[in-house]
Amino acid sequence: MLAKELISDVVPALKTSDTGLDAINWMEVFRVSHLPIVNNKAFLGIISDVDIYDLNKANEPLGNHPLSYAKPYVLEYQHIYDVIELASRLQLTVVPVLDANEDYLGLITQQQLLQRFADLIAAHTPGGIVELELQLRDYSLSEIARLVEDADAKILSLYVSQMMEGDRYSIAIKLNRTDLEPVLTAFDRYGYSVKTTYVGNDSHDETVKRNYDSLMKYLSM
CATH class of the missing domain: 3.10.580.10 (CBS-domain)
Incomplete structure (x- = not known):
């Protein structure tokens, strides 16, 4: 774009x-x-x-x-x-x-x-969000995409942000499905640390939603 x-x-x-x-x-x-x-x-x-x-x-x-x-x-x-x-x-x-x-x-x-x-981050498209926490050396987009697709899901958007610790990163993944259990099971099986998930109004942790809302509020100031 x-x-x-x-x-x-x-x-x-x-x-x-x-x-x-x-x-x-x-x-x-x-x-x-x-x-x-x-x-x-x-x-x-x-x-x-x-x-x-x-x-x-x-x-x-x-x-x-x-x-x-x-x-x-x-x-x-x-x-x-x-x-x-x-x-x-x-x-x-x-x-x-x-x-x-x-x-x-x-x-x-x-x-x-x-x-x-x-539009770019697929904010209007229904789906769940999974946020992983890992070191950058452990980040492999190809492996993450493979695990997601093996769980019968697709990545709609993904962004990487550095955490306060400096050597750890947060990977936020927007998926095309709201049933995240198969994806979470796959991540767990391969040792990925799931920081939080968000699906509609039913969340384990609303950190991702708050971060997104804060960004939208800042851009609209």
């Missing part, structure tokens, strides 16, 4: 001749806190509602406003992971997209990013 596939065809860019009040009005309409400033196809930077409030001159053209962000953007061929990283690191509600010549193509909204990310 590339940046160019996520571009909004609704949210406009601003011009340097637009005023701070114009920008605030558009931000309220589209429920964002940032908008790009573009003259013709030249991307000049991003202005935030905080920039406008700090200057306290809402009728001044945007060309007279200092910008707290330089020129954050992604290129059209970059992956959604790059878009998420930039939006998360700078806490942006929109991410500008440029072509190879660095001409402005459009922007990606936080809402679109959240929806596409949910």
Whole structure:
């Protein structure tokens, strides 16, 4: 999933001749806190509602406003992971997209990013979640996939995160079935440590659900 596939065809860019009040009005309409400033196809930077409030001159053209962000953007061929990283690191509600010549193509909204990310991790697809805990040297995707498929299940999504201990990792696996017993039996037989499972409203431990809900809440801020 590339940046160019996520571009909004609704949210406009601003011009340097637009005023701070114009920008605030558009931000309220589209429920964002940032908008790009573009003259013709030249991307000049991003202005935030905080920039406008700090200057306290809402009728001044945007060309007279200092910008707290330089020129954050992604290129059209970059992956959604790059878009998420930039939006998360700078806490942006929109991410500008440029072509190879660095001409402005459009922007990606936080809402679109959240929806596409949910699709990416199969959040809307029914199924159970199994979270394993292991050392990275013991991590073998091919073996995990084989055990899951031998238990008549399929992996819909999988992500790896490092735990606080530093040398241990958490592997969260979204499966296409809610009856997890055959999969859990297979993991147990091969010595895998199952940290938690989650199936609908019936969970042994809701850690995975809380982590997912926290991520969704953060991305929608």
